[in-house]
Amino acid sequence: MSTTVTASDVKSLRERTGAGMMDCKAALQEADGDFDKAVEILRVKGQAQAAKRGERAASEGAIESYVHATSRIGVLVEVDCETDFVARNDDFRAFAREVALHIAAAAPRYVAETDVPEAEREAELRVYEEQAADKPEHVRPRVAEGLFRKWLEGVVLLNQVHVNEDRHEGKTIEELRAAAAAKTGENVVIRRFARFAVGEG
Numbered sequence: 001m002s003t004t005v006t007a008s009d010v011k012s013l014r015e016r017t018g019a020g021m022m023d024c025k026a027a028l029q030e031a032d033g034d035f036d037k038a039v040e041i042l043r044v045k046g047q048a049q050a051a052k053r054g055e056r057a058a059s060e061g062a063i064e065s066y067v068h069a070t071s072r073i074g075v076l077v078e079v080d081c082e083t084d085f086v087a088r089n090d091d092f093r094a095f096a097r098e099v100a101l102h103i104a105a106a107a108p109r110y111v112a113e114t115d116v117p118e119a120e121r122e123a124e125l126r127v128y129e130e131q132a133a134d135k136p137e138h139v140r141p142r143v144a145e146g147l148f149r150k151w152l153e154g155v156v157l158l159n160q161v162h163v164n165e166d167r168h169e170g171k172t173i174e175e176l177r178a179a180a181a182a183k184t185g186e187n188v189v190i191r192r193f194a195r196f197a198v199g200e201g
Contacts, residue, residue: 005029013038043182058189060087066100075100077193082186092188095180098162099173103193108157111190116156124151157190 005028013024016039023042031037061080068074079096086092110116128147132140153159158174168176173190181188 005033009033009035013042058082058187058191060084061189061191062087062093062096064093064096064100066097066104068104072198073104074196075103075193077103078191080189080191081184086184086186089184092180092184095176095188098164098168098176099157099190100193102160102163102173103157103195105163106157106160107195107197108160108193109155111157111192113152113156113159116152121148124148157193 005025009028010021010024013028013035014021023045024038027038027041027045028035030041058080060083061078063076063078065077066075077096077100079092079099081087081092125144125148128144128151129140131147132143135143158177159172161170161172162168162176171179177188177190
């Protein structure tokens with residue numbers, strides 16, 4: 001027996017997730033009316049769709065700024081999407097501002113792992129291999145790799161957990177970007193950023 005899904009259920013799920021009406025209805029039916037399960041179904045589906053969207057060109061977007069209250073740190077970030085309509089959307093702009101605020105606080109150096117120069121990767125890995133030299137031989141590669149992954153978390157924006165952990169439930173910037181893509185239905189790309197701090201070259 002299929003569960004009867006009411007229009008108000010669909011509406012409230014849509015408001016909570018930003019997914020389309022038909023997707024919300026299908027998720028509620030699949031979840032037998034269980035609201036939390038329906039949210040989870042939409043999240044999984046949204047991430048799958050976001051992966052497909054990743055191949056589409058993001059040639060529209062917005063540049064958002066954040067200047068810390070002391071006026072000693074400022075950030076400009078470019079976040080791109082596919083249409084001008086989404087670029088002007090409040091949720092999209094709010095996401096870009098949250099990214100700018102995070103960059104000001106966390107001071108990442110690169111947007112993605114692929115942006116880290118190979119020479120720098122190799123140099124860092126060598127340091128961690130030396131640090132692991134006093135460990136038993138069979139665990140050294142794993143220890144060095146663990147230290148290297150930790151370093152990447154520190155310098156790569158997408159790998160970092162948003163500084164406002166409570167507000168964003170401990171999600172990484174990449175998870176927040178994927179959620180923004182799922183919500184807008186478009187490919188969302190953090191293209192580049194510049195962070196300025198008084199006194200830093």
